[in-house]
């Protein structure tokens with residue numbers, strides 16, 4: 001069954017209030033509901049349908065009188081009064097048998113829930129749609145020490161707890177947690193003087209890993225007050241860490257539930273990137289309290305309304321807490337690595353999709369990350385002051401409502417007077433625009449001519465021109481900026497912009513700060529790129545010039561058997577040794593483009609990418625760079641060591657990132673000596689895991705790998721790193737066998753998504769390993785996905801995306817992938833989630 005945006009019809013009833021009672025038992029939990037429905041006088045559709053899946057209905061009553069509803073696999077219908085009535089039901093569910101991790105399930109002996117998008121219907125019968133908002137009261141009966149739900153605590157005693165959430169919410173924001181947990185608590189006073197209790201709940205033993213998350217939470221709360229004027233609105237804010245979780249985290253009202261990997265942190269067990277990610281995800285979930293919870297989505301087609309905006313807000317937060325240019329570069333890398341392949345392949349869909357079979361398949365890089373880019377473009381077009389004025393209006397006008405993208409854009413139109421009709425294409429038309437640029441200079445007049453085209457995507461053969469904000473600056477050949485950053489508004493398919501009164505031909509810096517999620521296509525000389533790498537005043541474009549040089553050097557090696565480009569090697573060597581440059585920036589310039597990115601670039605040039613050749617080129621390049629820099633590496637390594645106790649701040653993180661890059665080069669020339677020593681002396685996970693990765697890549701790390709295992713086998717999150725590192729660093733021809741062997745390891749388990757992803761996700765990211773010509777990588781992934789689908793459809797479907805780029809490769813590989821995808825699709829009892837994904841990937 002396919003659902004369509006155009007078919008939206010409101011529910012025929014208001015839900016005045018909801019009372020739920022949970023009698024917890026691992027295999028037979030009883031859920032009692034008491035729900036007050038009020039028919040809407042003007043409703044077009046008055047059918048009383050409640051969603052419900054995998055529930056055993058024990059009893060149902062209306063206004064106290066027993067009724068016998070008509071029950072199907074997906075819900076129930078019943079004759080109801082045409083005036084306010086009370087619906088009561090009792091159902092039984094089995095949390096222990098719930099391996100899908102959706103609804104109420106058990107993880108390590110604790111009860112927890114995941115209801116977004118449509119998991120509440122696995123808890124009780126309910127109109128499980130985001131436009132039905134109501135006030136919930138919850139009573140939990142159970143022997144667990146800690147019994148939590150949304151909102152404020154009302155009462156608690158031996159074996160029970162009661163909660164009341166005064167803010168109307170859709171069912172997807174419902175949450176319940178019960179377990180023998182311990183808390184790390186703190187307090188915070190809001191801007192208006194309200195005292196809030198903050199808790200992070202964890203399993204005993206993890207208490208020591210909560211400090212950083214708590215600080216991140218307090219910073220997020222303060223930041224949202226200062227930047228968006230948004231205060232917290234309950235007496236308590238609870239966060240719970242659970243080990244088995246399909247996604248990163250969930251913004252349930254007043255009770256955020258986190259994948260433990262996205263909240264627990266300690267210097268000994270977490271890397272710098274873990275710390276940065278945890279800070280960002282805590283902020284993201286907290287920010288949802290306003291953008292998602294107080295103002296929610298009318299239907300799931302509007303998912304980007306809350307996700308795009310909240311990702312944009314968490315990126316602003318990270319930019320403020322750390323380095324804005326570094327965050328922007330990281331986000332561009334991520335967008336190009338995850339969203340561009342989606343937008344240019346069989347799974348392409350608009351930021352606001354118009355049809356789906358399984359909504360869980362649309363929690364994508366397009367909805368989230370491109371959705372955030374669209375907000376960023378809007379802000380750039382209207383300006384900062386107008387943006388915040390529009391946001392104030394949005395919160396004023398829509399607080400307590402379930403909204404659409406139309407509502408969102410209307411707020412901007414009303415507050416700025418701008419017509420956003422064309423801008424809306426960003427929400428409705430899929431695909432990444434290509435932007436071609438030509439330049440002309442004559443008598444002091446410089447003209448930039450742009451042409452935009454967006455290739456067809458599934459179901460959308462033709463695209464209209466988009467409104468593209470192109471941030472441009474002009475430099476003179478001596479490196480001074482002659483025209484500072486200006487935002488050009490491109491609205492036509494082809495359009496020219498003129499700069500007058502220039503004394504000489506300038507060097508353009510185009511798409512500064514990555515001002516639009518497009519692919520810039522410009523034939524530029526190596527000299528000009530090297531000039532920008534050395535002199536651009538825009539940090540993003542400075543980095544991107546280096547990235548373009550890196551890519552063309554690599555492509556020339558693979559295509560034409562060229563040797564590593566000398567000029568680029570020299571430019572890199574200069575940059576790495578330039579101590580006036582931010583270490584974080586130098587680390588980013590040194591980071592090679594991914595092999596998958598090179599594969600895509602080759603495919604775009606009409607060449608079938610050979611994954612082994614791409615990998616060899618990467619190795620040769622790194623080896624040559626190491627030799628070029630060999631005299632400086634020991635000094636650089638020593639100079640970038642961070643002294644003193646570990647701190648996860650931006651400055652130390654940047655320095656360690658550079659140090660890691662240097663170590664990986666040094667390991668290529670010193671036989672692994674420095675890395676072995678660093679492993680030996682490491683007092684934090686960043687340094688320890690970097691050293692291990694360098695050694696394993698050099699096939700010299702077996703002893704250290706065993707030592708690492710011995711040291712950390714009790715820690716699930718560190719073990720995930722160990723599993724992932726083994727696969728990520730395996731030589732391509734060995735990678736499938738290494739991954740296969742690890743799936744038989746005693747600590748491997750299918751029921752923990754983090755562990756499954758550690759092995760199979762790492763395999764699909766070992767580009768040349770996954771794409772081994774004998775198909776062994778594909779076969780292993782398909783075998784594992786078929787087995788996982790029976791337990792956990794959501795994670796299975798998500799991991800099918802590893803196959804989305806298959807049309808890039810040669811016929812032989814395409815045949816192998818096609819037959820694996822067909823084998824998955826033919827599996828008896830395949831989930832709707834996986835079936836939809838595999839079908840879409842195969843069809844294109």
Ligand code: ARG
Pocket residue numbers: 114116117246247248249250251284285307360363794
């Ligand atoms: N709303 C959550 C977030 O953005 C994601 C949860 C989605 N879960 C799912 N099963 N689709 O943080």
Ligand code: ZN
Pocket residue numbers: 284288306307310
């Ligand atoms: Zn979110």
